[in-house]
Amino acid sequence: MEQINEITLAADSNEETSIFDDLTPLPKYYSVKAIYAFSFLFSTIFGAVLMAINIKNTESKKGIPQVLLFGFLYTGLEIWVLNDPKQQFRAKYCS
Numbered sequence: 001m002e003q004i005n006e007i008t009l010a011a012d013s014n015e016e017t018s019i020f021d022d023l024t025p026l027p028k029y030y031s032v033k034a035i036y037a038f039s040f041l042f043s044t045i046f047g048a049v050l051m052a053i054n055i056k057n058t059e060s061k062k063g064i065p066q067v068l069l070f071g072f073l074y075t076g077l078e079i080w081v082l083n084d085p086k087q088q089f090r091a092k093y094c095s
Contacts, residue, residue, distance in 0.1 A: 044074045
């Protein structure tokens with residue numbers, strides 16, 4: 001019984017320190033798989049936003065505007081190509 005009390009007291013005391021106490025908390029990043037999944041399932045804009053958040057959490061803030069601009073331009077180009085402007089022109093004026 002005395003041995004159990006000694007262990008409990010040793011566990012309750014603040015004399016023991018963990019090796020992780022001195023470490024600074026690491027920034028949280030979205031994984032590459034999460035960025036790919038959001039880009040594939042929803043849109044390139046969502047993947048670009050997640051990637052911009054990852055860049056924002058780093059020490060260097062370079063690249064955030066470029067990533068967001070690429071995401072929006074790529075999505076706009078995708079919408080424009082999928083709408084097939086030539087087909088719409090033929091439907092209006094060539095029938």
